[in-house]
Amino acid sequence: MYKRLLHFNLGLFFLAIFLFPQLTKASAYWMEIHGTGKLNSPVTVQVCYGFVDELSQRHRTTGPEFQEIKNFQFFILNSKGEKSKMQLQLRGDHWEGNFMPNTEGTYRILGMNDQLPVLMRSKNPQENVRPIDFMCSEYHIGKKTDTFSPAQFMDIILQEKEGVYTVLPYRNMKPSDKGSLVRIFNPENWEKNIPVDENHHVVFKPTMPGLYVIREDWYDNTSGTFQGNTYGKIRYRNNYCLWIN
Numbered sequence: 001m002y003k004r005l006l007h008f009n010l011g012l013f014f015l016a017i018f019l020f021p022q023l024t025k026a027s028a029y030w031m032e033i034h035g036t037g038k039l040n041s042p043v044t045v046q047v048c049y050g051f052v053d054e055l056s057q058r059h060r061t062t063g064p065e066f067q068e069i070k071n072f073q074f075f076i077l078n079s080k081g082e083k084s085k086m087q088l089q090l091r092g093d094h095w096e097g098n099f100m101p102n103t104e105g106t107y108r109i110l111g112m113n114d115q116l117p118v119l120m121r122s123k124n125p126q127e128n129v130r131p132i133d134f135m136c137s138e139y140h141i142g143k144k145t146d147t148f149s150p151a152q153f154m155d156i157i158l159q160e161k162e163g164v165y166t167v168l169p170y171r172n173m174k175p176s177d178k179g180s181l182v183r184i185f186n187p188e189n190w191e192k193n194i195p196v197d198e199n200h201h202v203v204f205k206p207t208m209p210g211l212y213v214i215r216e217d218w219y220d221n222t223s224g225t226f227q228g229n230t231y232g233k234i235r236y237r238n239n240y241c242l243w244i245n
Helices: 002-019 064-071
Strands: 027-034 043-052 058-060 073-077 083-086 089-091 094-099 105-113 129-141 154-161 164-171 181-185 191-195 202-204 210-220 224-226 229-231 233-244
Touching: 027 064, 027 105, 027 129, 027 210, 027 233, 043 064, 043 105, 064 105, 083 094, 129 154, 154 210, 154 233, 164 210, 164 233, 191 202
Parallel strands: 129 233
Antiparallel strands: 027 043, 043 058, 043 094, 073 083, 073 105, 089 094, 105 129, 154 164, 164 202, 181 191, 181 210, 210 233, 224 229
């Protein structure tokens, strides 16, 4: 009996790998921010699309999803609350924008794309999903400026103390409900799901250097038609890109 169960489970495992190879290398958007950390020194923001392979190597890809980056609207929010638009230009395997920090404090990089095509899940239109994606990150000049309020429809604010991060997720400009899941992907793309607590927080501690993607999804069961395709719900997604040196 044990051997039959073992063979059955192994069969399901290999069937899953064969039918769903994307599970081994899920793709996503991310940001890379390059600068000197000094005043009046330009900062370059690279927006990429790709995956992390089974050897924990991050790869950029340039397919249809990559081309959709052109529809992201990016803004820079400085420590004074001043907001400015950041234009993106195609640069080979990434899209690139720049800004010039002229005051000390924290600069928030915020992006939103509401032009992504409907995800056609089924012949039943109610199973189809319209994705709307958000991105955010921070860049610091001198002392970090504390952030206390969301700046876009889906937002994530981070607070750090002694290497421990408190995540404050927002949806529809309000704190996310208790029990909502925040997904944290480490640099090797291992995923941890943490429910929001009664204080609307999630706490985690990075264990290695590299890119951490902090993600919140929110499904709104509002149906409609977009770009000629009918959908049954909207999936709002926010990816916060946290680089640990």
